[in-house]
Amino acid sequence: MAQNIIFVGPMGAGKTTIGKQLARQLGRDFYDSDRVIEERTGANIPLIFEMEGEAGFRRREKATIQELLGQENIILATGGGAVLDPDNRELFSRHGYVIYLCAPLEQLLKRTANDSGRPLLQTPDPKKKLQEILATRTPLYREVADTVIETDGNPVRLVIKRLATLIAENEL
Numbered sequence: 001m002a003q004n005i006i007f008v009g010p011m012g013a014g015k016t017t018i019g020k021q022l023a024r025q026l027g028r029d030f031y032d033s034d035r036v037i038e039e040r041t042g043a044n045i046p047l048i049f050e051m052e053g054e055a056g057f058r059r060r061e062k063a064t065i066q067e068l069l070g071q072e073n074i075i076l077a078t079g080g081g082a083v084l085d086p087d088n089r090e091l092f093s094r095h096g097y098v099i100y101l102c103a104p105l106e107q108l109l110k111r112t113a114n115d116s117g118r119p120l121l122q123t124p125d126p127k128k129k130l131q132e133i134l135a136t137r138t139p140l141y142r143e144v145a146d147t148v149i150e151t152d153g154n155p156v157r158l159v160i161k162r163l164a165t166l167i168a169e170n171e172l
Helices: 013-024 034-040 044-067 086-095 105-112 126-144 154-170
Strands: 003-006 030-033 076-077 095-100 147-150
Touching: 003 086, 013 076, 013 154, 030 034, 030 126, 030 147, 034 044, 044 076, 044 086, 086 105, 086 126, 095 105, 095 126, 105 126
Parallel strands: 003 076, 003 095, 030 076, 095 147
Antiparallel strands: none
């Protein structure tokens, strides 16, 4: 039985892009927990942060992840901060194979520079904020990861090919 594949990692690492293409290639359903929250609320993530604060968003995120991981054989891209909640980390470990997508700070900054949908980076010094975020979250990504994949400088198709091989070898 194929198990869920769960992508964790910082914003800009490629979780959604790679997850969508991998799901298409494997014939699996793909979900991005942030997009599911936006679809259900009719509001974008920055607005949810503005109206409910980060704590309100994290409650929605936790409930959404719990529901999505009740399914089998899906590919899930999680929000970068989903690993902050110990219950989410436990869910990831129990309900799937966790792939930590990572990239160097400069690459993450480049990929997120013009994206106003990243409320935590709407600050005078996004680089400093991203460094702080990575300092907190990187150990948590590593804690839950079954595999770590570096996405920097690699074309998406090569990352997908590597992941497809990994999935086949591990009978995921």
